[in-house]
Amino acid sequence: MAGLASRLADRGHQVSLLTFQDGDDQYPVADAVQRLRLPQATGSSLPVLGRIQALRRRWRALGQQIVASRPDVVLSFCDRNNVDVLIALSEKGRQRTKVPVVVCERSDPSQQSAGRWRQIARRRLYPKAATVVALTKTAASYLSTFSGNVVVIPSAVDSPLVLxxxxxxxxxxxxxxxxxxxxxxxxxxxxxxxxxxxxxxxxxxxxxxxxxxxxxxxxxxxxxxxxxxxxxxxxxxxxxxxxxxxxxxxxxxxxxxxxxxxxxxxxxxxxxxxxxxxxxxxxxxxxxxxxxxxxxxxxxxxxxxxxxxxxxxxxxxxxxxxxxxxxxxLGWSAMVDQYESMLKTCSHDSA
Known part of the structure; x- marks a missing residue:
């Protein structure tokens, strides 16, 4: 995610990287990328009602931050975040911002559990995403059973290091x-x-x-x-x-x-x-x-x-x-080309 954000910024795009994170970045991010942070979600030890209230606060803060950024397109990574973004940008929010959402699965969605309610929410919400990105053909096949526009974009690797x-x-x-x-x-x-x-x-x-x-x-x-x-x-x-x-x-x-x-x-x-x-x-x-x-x-x-x-x-x-x-x-250039083309298409389709 950090590598993709940095390379898109290097190509002249205005990129904001929003994470639920309190500490320092684990991976370097280009100076041209605007870093936005929300606090880590809390409330896992609370009673059910308290957890629901904590989630609502999370969604409200997430939606407000995205809307304030006025993006042309939102690119979300990982199953839990994907569901949260789609909920945070409710139908009302999407009408206000007219922002398409692209969600990216980073594991095997048939095996990786995001929790029972998020599993259900994923099946209901992913069809509303502009595009669903899978890493492999196997993952794409599974996602296609409940999502419409699914594309495969593999991860990338840097040029060989000589040490x-x-x-x-x-x-x-x-x-x-x-x-x-x-x-x-x-x-x-x-x-x-x-x-x-x-x-x-x-x-x-x-x-x-x-x-x-x-x-x-x-x-x-x-x-x-x-x-x-x-x-x-x-x-x-x-x-x-x-x-x-x-x-x-x-x-x-x-x-x-x-x-x-x-x-x-x-x-x-x-x-x-x-x-x-x-x-x-x-x-x-x-x-x-x-x-x-x-x-x-x-x-x-x-x-x-x-x-x-x-x-x-x-x-x-x-x-x-x-x-x-x-x-x-599987170099970075080809991967960024694919993301750039897909994001431009989603942005233009929503205009």
Whole structure:
């Protein structure tokens, strides 16, 4: 989102980036982008009536801020925010501003739950959006069952980074994973697969970057499988590129995904990448056996895949070399072109 906003501003568009955020930005935003912030939603610990009142205050503040900005088009990201924006810009609000709303799903909408009432609201409200953007064909197919104008625009990756410590990656003998330490990311499956496939191979270590509610659970799991001395949790690091540059292998173990940017980033840097072939995402990035390695979504298959890559250095080198080409196929310029064209069309259609 920050990258897209910055690049649209670089092309001469007036861009305002509105977030529910109290702290500093995690990703850099161009100076030309106007930053607007609303406080994080509160009230999750309140009784039902209190939560409803808190949501109404959130929608009112959101709608007022958007209307005050007088946009030609609103571009919303992520399921919860999408529903909130569509509610905040009620029919009355849209008549006042004549603003089309484009909503973007950033995960697999058939798997990602936004909460029961938001799931229902999404099905009722998405048809009112000017356009619904999906990351993958699989996600688009699902969204098309209840939304009209659905388009596919994949995520983008920066040009390959050339870092000196990438040359030492083979000596590190490390498998790197990164993401939120939450159940959907499948790090429990990765730890079990690591223990199953490489438990007796003391030369290799597993490094999992990220923060989340499962940190203690995952540490305990590593102890249970007697690999805690070789599995480390450094927390979240930003930028991630230096950590990826030191990886011998990158692994994605998610139970479901949107269009995982971390996979593209690892591939663009020449890191041999293995991924679970979850229903949506990785299979639209990786060509099996050419620029990456896809395995069935089981611990046994992931363990076998890791063991295979560890044992086959020529294969790792080939996957890494081919993976670098991802930046040519999924670069920022093409992605911004698609968004720019779509946003202009939506804006003109509402004029």
């Amino acid at each position: 000196s410590n990438r040359d030492q990656a083979g000596q590190q003998r490390s498998i790197v994973a990164a993401g939120r330490l939450e159940p959907e990311k499948g790090f429990d499956r990765l730890i079990r697969a690591f223990a199953l496939g490489l438990g007796s191979n003391q030369d290799w270590k597993l490094i999992i970057y990220g923060q989340g509610s499962q940190m203690d659970t995952l540490r305990e799991l590593a102890k249970q499988f007697s690999v805690d001395k070789r599995v480390t949790f450094p927390g979240w690091v930003s930028p991630l590129a230096p950590a990826l540059a030191e990886a011998t292998i990158f692994c994605l173990s998610s139970r479901y995904e949107g269009f995982p940017s971390v996979v593209m980033e690892a591939m663009s840097m020449g890191v041999p990448t293995i991924s679970v072939d979850c229903e949506s995402g990785p299979r639209e990035i990786i060509t099996q056996g050419v620029d990456g390695w896809l395995v069935e979504p089981t611990e046994a298959a992931l363990a076998a895949g890791l063991k295979h890559l560890v044992a086959d250095k020529p294969l790792r080198e080939s996957l890494g070399q081919q993976g670098r080409k991802i930046a040519e196929r």
